Amino acid sequence: MWPVYTLFLLLRGLSFTQIGITGTATALAAIIGEIPTGYVGDRIGRRNSLIISQLLFASVPAGLVISHSFPAFLLVFSLLGIAETFQTGSGDAWLYDTLDDKEKTELFTHIRGRGGAIRKWVGAGTMIAGGVLYTVEPTYPFIAATILSTFGAVVLVTLPKSSNYASDEDTAAFRTVDAFVAVRKQLSQPPLRSFVIYISLLFAVIRASEEFIQPITANAIDGYLTSNVFFGYMLPEEVALGVMYAAFTVVSAVASDYASNARQLLGLRRVVLAVPIVTSLLMLFPIIVPVFVVPVFFVMQSAKSLMRPITNQYINDNAQSFGRATVLSAVSMVYALMTIPFMLLGGVAADTWEPVVAVTAIGVLFLAAAALSYVWESPISKSTTDTSVDKSTN
Template sequence: MREKMNRNISVYYRFKFSQNMLIIGPVLVPYMLFKGLSYSEMMFLQSISAVAVVLFEVPTGSIADRVSRKFSLVISSVITAFGLSLYILCGSFLAFAVAELLFGLGMTFSSGADSAILFESLSRMEREKEYSKIEAKAMSNIFVGQAVGSIASGLLYSVSPYIPFWISLGMLFLSSGYSLFFTEPDHGERSRESYLVHVARSFGDAVKKPRVRWALYFSALMGVMLRASFWLYEPYFKLVRLDIALYGVVFAGFNVVCALSSRYLMKLFENVRPRKSLTFLGLLMGGAYLIPLILLNVGSLAFLALGQIVRALYQPIMRFYINRQIEDAFRATIISIVSLTASLSFAVFSPLIGLGLDRAGAISVYLVMGLVSVGGSLFLWRVRNLQKRKKAAADRKSALDETVS
């Protein structure tokens, strides 16, 4: 069994790489403009995708817990591939909305299951401490591949806007094939309760534990700040008059920053408490919005890369933090609940961001996003300190009561 669990790690690298090798990133906004969409419509579509995640996140996480992690990963890429097919074959807003629903559904099938199968495989070999390192290495491989793909997508887009989408579609089907090679870890604690009871207990566990509850708050903040940043790059590129032919080059640079951050900067956080690391990333995200706004020139694109450091480090640190707080039987479901919080937050605020771009412009939106990121991170740091003081006071009271009795 140990050999199979070790093989899961190599399969995980291949699965994550192919599932995330969608090279459409640099040309997605131009492609949607080419299809006749406005910024408001783009952000509304992202809200639809986020709502789909909210609707499906917990049910699919429960399937991973109660049925099979492997099944969830196989079907994830297939559903996402069908969604991408609609972007290629159709051109109406309604078709894109259906595609976003499929993207949301496909994303939720893997969001908790992939992390769970990796952590549990390591756990069976007593190597849990390697989780963040392996997750970061997997992300680094993805970012290197996307760096090359970003340059290629810009060149291929100039030949035909559809070519990057067809290549990405093939990668999704490849990832589905890789997922068939996973070995499901033995689940001595697999939940046998009914679906509703399982979900209710998972929500109760998430809310009851202060650390998980804090993670929900922070996830809500970063769900907006980090995910919206992708859609705000193109408006900033326009502000500094960057030629569209260079979009792919800039995105390639962003992915190189991500790759280097995943491989090398993660080591700096190995002995730092995850809460401190996450708060630092929130402040760094604020800088990624505010510093380019202050400078406002082509050279300031380098400071947008601060957000790429956050992109590289946030998921491994957050998932390691969550995985340490929960038991196997509810692992995928609670991870999904944390992801659900981020998606719900993004679903609520993304249409407002789109309206802000259309009506107030990119400068105003960047200012608001930066201030909220910095202020929100500092506020949540204070919240966690209050949680710790409350727990310490409760422990002292409990000890005093035992002494008296």
């Protein structure tokens, strides 16, 4: 549904500002729910938390189908934020602890990146299908997403439990106060303090810019589509968007798959410092050459997919095992908190001027915020080295 959901919201009468507010609702729900749901993941087990998340994800596209008012869409996107919170901390915590059981945590970046790549390759196919389904009936992609997400919950039941949850006595001993102590202790001091803030700025920039991929891309390719006939058939823009999103996803899959290679080749510090700056600088070009915005979207999606496994490896390496899901959820809460000003700025800028201007404004805001972050505290020190080196890159 992702290639067409903004078009769907516009079809249902929402403005860009309202769409920005729905994204803000998702972020606020994540802020409120991250630590509680991370705590739940540490109490009931990461696998069970993931199952709950998937069932909530299935309810989101179903909710979009039946929604026709702005308040209803706010409610649905708030539910999306809660669904994400049940997944964010527990997903990586489950993987890291499962690898820890086998004493293979050094493979986290490689396996996380490879898993993300597989998901994106499959997603490329479903995105093309979503564009085609939208041309038949706008609600069909969302119905298909509901079915697939429900099936995903069934798949999650087959995952093994990590050894951290073999004892009910241990989980019962993990109190709410323990969760907050773990978060405060690990995120209020180096090495995670400035690192999390800096990376959250990057993910916030990309998340806010994603709201404008569909209208900008549709406008950019509209002239081409109206002047070109493919095998005697005019390609609908929704199908073209599905193909475009599939292309984004394929490029992102490659980036995700080679995350461990990039970390080995360039080193953790160079990757963490360079990728966000280069990405944001490229976001300034579309205001001068509007057509350049499409390549910029490719770069942004690749940057997100490349950085996710690398940053999550670093955070897991510097987080304690018991309570890990709570800490990772708190990190995601910071990500969501940082997203709010970018989403609001982007929505207002898009309605006042145009979406391309919004993307540039978001890039400028990131550069300013990143500069302040550097002045306050370097996100990753010169002495930082990889605490783990991937032994497998294929």
